[in-house]
Amino acid sequence: MCGNKSSMNLIRIENLCVNYGAKAVLHGVDLNVNAGEIVTVVGPNGSGKTSLLRAIIGATSPQKGKITLKDNLKIGYVPQRLNFDSSLPMTVERFMHLSNNINKKECFTALEKAGAPDIFKSQISQISGGQFQRVLLARAILNKPDILLLDEATQGLDQPGSALFYKHIEDVRRETNCAILMISHDLHVVMSTSDRVICLNGHVCCSGTPASVASDPEYKAMFGAGTAGTLALYQHHHDHDHDHSNKEVEPNA
Amino acid sequence: MLDDFMTRAVLAGIGVALAAAPLGCFVVWRRMAYFGEAIAHAAILGVAISLMLQISVFAGALMVALLMAWIVTLLSGKNYAMDTLLGVLAHSSLAFGLVFVSFLSGIRIDLMAYLFGDILAVSQYDLAVIWLGVILVLLLMYWRWSALLISTLNEEMAYASGLNPKRDKIILTLSLAITVAVAIKVVGVLLIIAMLIIPAASARIFARTPESMAIIAAIIGCLSAFGGLEAAYIFDTPAGPTIVCIAAISFVTFNILSFIYKSIRQ
Numbered sequence: 001m002c003g004n005k006s007s008m009n010l011i012r013i014e015n016l017c018v019n020y021g022a023k024a025v026l027h028g029v030d031l032n033v034n035a036g037e038i039v040t041v042v043g044p045n046g047s048g049k050t051s052l053l054r055a056i057i058g059a060t061s062p063q064k065g066k067i068t069l070k071d072n073l074k075i076g077y078v079p080q081r082l083n084f085d086s087s088l089p090m091t092v093e094r095f096m097h098l099s100n101n102i103n104k105k106e107c108f109t110a111l112e113k114a115g116a117p118d119i120f121k122s123q124i125s126q127i128s129g130g131q132f133q134r135v136l137l138a139r140a141i142l143n144k145p146d147i148l149l150l151d152e153a154t155q156g157l158d159q160p161g162s163a164l165f166y167k168h169i170e171d172v173r174r175e176t177n178c179a180i181l182m183i184s185h186d187l188h189v190v191m192s193t194s195d196r197v198i199c200l201n202g203h204v205c206c207s208g209t210p211a212s213v214a215s216d217p218e219y220k221a222m223f224g225a226g227t228a229g230t231l232a233l234y235q236h237h238h239d240h241d242h243d244h245s246n247k248e249v250e251p252n253a
Numbered sequence: 254m255l256d257d258f259m260t261r262a263v264l265a266g267i268g269v270a271l272a273a274a275p276l277g278c279f280v281v282w283r284r285m286a287y288f289g290e291a292i293a294h295a296a297i298l299g300v301a302i303s304l305m306l307q308i309s310v311f312a313g314a315l316m317v318a319l320l321m322a323w324i325v326t327l328l329s330g331k332n333y334a335m336d337t338l339l340g341v342l343a344h345s346s347l348a349f350g351l352v353f354v355s356f357l358s359g360i361r362i363d364l365m366a367y368l369f370g371d372i373l374a375v376s377q378y379d380l381a382v383i384w385l386g387v388i389l390v391l392l393l394m395y396w397r398w399s400a401l402l403i404s405t406l407n408e409e410m411a412y413a414s415g416l417n418p419k420r421d422k423i424i425l426t427l428s429l430a431i432t433v434a435v436a437i438k439v440v441g442v443l444l445i446i447a448m449l450i451i452p453a454a455s456a457r458i459f460a461r462t463p464e465s466m467a468i469i470a471a472i473i474g475c476l477s478a479f480g481g482l483e484a485a486y487i488f489d490t491p492a493g494p495t496i497v498c499i500a501a502i503s504f505v506t507f508n509i510l511s512f513i514y515k516s517i518r519q
Contacts, residue, residue, distance in 0.1 A: 059412040077413030082406045088282045089460040098403055099414045123461070149413065 010035055010073055010147050010179050011056060016065035018051045025051045028203050029065070033147065033181050038173060038193060041183040043200035044222060049183040052200065053151055056181075076145030076178070078136050080152045082124070090124045092116075096139050106142070114138035114168070129156045133165055141172055148172070150182035166193050258373055262482055265375045266496060268383050269436045269448060270474030272390040274456075275398070275467040276428055277449035277474075281457070282405050285429075286450055287336055288325065291343035292426075293433045293445045295321035297350035300367050300437065304357055310367075311382050311434050318430035321346060326426075347442075370441035370493030372482070379438050386435035390428045397421050402463055440493040451500040452477065458511045473503060 009032045016029040026048040033039050043049050054060040055067060057075065084090070096107045111117050114134040119127050127135070133153060140148055148169070154162035170193055173180055197213040199205040199222065206216040213219050280289050296314040303313025321342065328338055354362055363371070375383070394401075404411035404418035411418045436445045452474040453466065460466035481496030488495075 054409060054412075057409060057412040059409055075413045077410050079407040079410050084282065084406055087454075087457060088405070089457065089462055089466055091461055094462045094464075098399055098406075099416075151409065 009033065009068070010070045011181070012066075012068040013052075013056070014066045014068075016052070016055060016067065017063045018048065018055055018060055019063045020051075024202070026055070026062075026202060029200075030204065031198060033179055035146065035179055036173065036177045037195045038170075038180045039182075039196045039198060040194040041181070041198045041200050042185065043183075044185070047201045049185075049200055050151065053149055053181075053183055056149065070146065073147065074143055074145040076140035076143065076148045078133075078140045078148065078150040078153045080155055084125070086125055092119050092122050092124055092127065092135055095124055095135065096142065098139075102142055110138045110142050111135070130161050130165075133157060134168070137165075137168065137172070141176065141178070144176065145178055147179040147181060150180065150184075152184060153182065154184070169193070258375075259482065259486070261375045261377070261380050262372045262492065263479060265372055265380055265383050265439050266478030266482060267475045268380075268387040269432070269439045270452065270478045271471050272387040272428075272432050273436070273448045274452060274471035274474050275394040276390065276425075276432055277453035277470055278456075278463065278467050279401060279405065279425060280429070280446075280449050281453045282463075283425075286446060287339040287343070288322075289429055289433075289446050289449060291325060291339045291346070292318045292321050292430055293442045294343040294347040294350070296433050296437060297367060297442045298346045298353065299350075299434075300442075301350045301353035301357070304362065305353070310437070311386075314437055315430055315434040317346075318433050319427070322426045322430060366441070367437060368441045368443050369491060370437070370439050370444065372439045372492045372496075375438055383435045383438065386431045390431050393424055393428050397424050398464075401425060440496060444493055444497050447497045447500065448474065451497070451504050455500070455504040455507050458507050473500065477503065 011031070011033040013029060013031040016026055016031075017024065018026040025046075029048075029052065031039075031052075041049055041052065051060060055062050056069075057077065092111070093104075093107065096102075096110065108117065108120060111120060114137060116127075116131050116134045116138070119131055119135070124132070124135070133156075136153070137148075150169070154165050157165060169180060169182075172178060192210055194210055196207060197210050198207045199213055199216070199219050201222060205218045205222065206213055208216070280286055296318045299314035299317030300310050302317060303310045306313070325339065325342060329335055333341075351364070354364055365371075366374070400411065400416045400418075400421050401424075403414060403416060404421055408418045411421075432449070433442070433445050436448060440448050452470040455473050456466045456469035459469050477500035478496050481499040482492055484490065484499060485492040485495040
């Protein structure tokens with residue numbers, strides 16, 4: 001089912017260059033995202049991951065290069081965090097309705113699906129980090145987007161929490177065939193759930209299936225050889241689940 | 254009970270309280286209090302310039318307030334922290350404004366009226382200008398409410414929803430400048446920020462959603478304006494500061510009551 005639209009680029013990035021002042025943050029980046037595929041961008045701090053995401057949504061204008069979005073592309077965005085403190089009262093219910101024209105029932109169903117139906121009336125400032133991430137995700141998929149963008153979405157979650165969150169994202173992809181582009185430094189967990197991994201450090205160092213990137217010398221130089229071991233360990237734990245889904249969507253890549 | 258000038262004063266006070274409520278919420282949420290203060294203080298410079306050029310005080314104050322907002326945006330993120338920059342700009346524009354006014358020796362000017370308001374002297378023309386500004390601000394706030402909320406929560410989320418946070422911020426600043434300009438006559442440049450922040454901060458105690466906070470702030474603001482005018486009439490005190498005093502007393506009272514309520518429930 002994921003293969004049907006694989007020839008269609010949702011996002012096509014050609015020779016993207018982004019500067020902040022005199023400093024070049026991104027140079028010569030080429031990247032495509034196809035319908036229904038999970039792409040993870042990994043890279044150290046300051047590698048331009050966030051700039052890439054900001055350029056895609058139009059928050060940063062590139063110095064050079066082109067970003068082409070599919071006509072009427074619907075983007076669901078899951079931010080890293082929200083800038084609000086206790087001065088802004090906001091129930092989960094009201095937050096879900098922001099910029100979404102949906103009724104109460106749809107809203108409730110979305111939260112139920114996300115595994116957090118009991119916090120409908122809670123103040124956002126009072127729910128846990130894990131619940132918060134699920135609310136952000138539930139809100140992002142309410143409008144049935146073609147692609148989900150996730151900005152370090154698991155920051156602040158522990159490793160089992162992150163694993164659970166990514167499991168949920170896989171479910172979303174399976175149910176809606178929505179493409180997913182996430183940036184992360186959370187290498188161990190992300191790697192095995194992705195169809196394609198892009199290793200970014202100002203430019204695209206290497207890319208490919210999780211396994212091929214993990215064995216790439218450039219990747220090892222950047223993140224150290226130790227990472228590969230952790231990755232293997234994780235894949236072993238979830239062997240039955242992720243290996244299977246990876247094979248199924250391989251033709252996309 | 255109310256004389257004609259009192260009716261005009263109440264209507265002017267209620268108008269400013271209505272515009273200040275949704276705007277004050279954003280000033281609190283986005284931590285723009287100092288920014289608002291810089292705009293308000295710049296308005297006294299605008300007053301001086303308009304008296305000098307003999308143009309409408311409202312237009313002059315609005316223009317200089319917007320100019321100040323533009324200068325702040327231009328200079329922000331350069332060499333100084335935002336609060337330092339705003340401190341420099343706010344107080345120097347206030348000082349320059351006061352010095353400018355002193356040059357206008359030909360005209361007799363009641364400086365206090367511009368610093369602390371002169372709500373009892375609101376004319377029918379003033380009232381029309383105030384309500385025009387108030388309605389404009391309320392329309393702008395209603396139109397951009399959700400968009401501003403989203404970009405307050407997360408700018409990238411706003412961009413991804415197809416919004417333009419930069420443009421919405423300009424609309425917010427414009428609304429702030431209009432409110433400052435129309436409120437000069439009511440509470441004066443030194444107390445405008447109080448009318449924005451105190452009702453919103455009091456409303457936070459009762460509110461569970463952003464909308465309810467704005468509505469409760471409007472109610473508290475209107476009651477403060479009305480109560481303040483009554484109190485000023487009874488005690489023969491300056492009206493503008495009395496309105497702010499009533500708002501401040503309600504802020505303290507609500508906080509104490511809320512504290513007691515929470516203690517009892519535990």
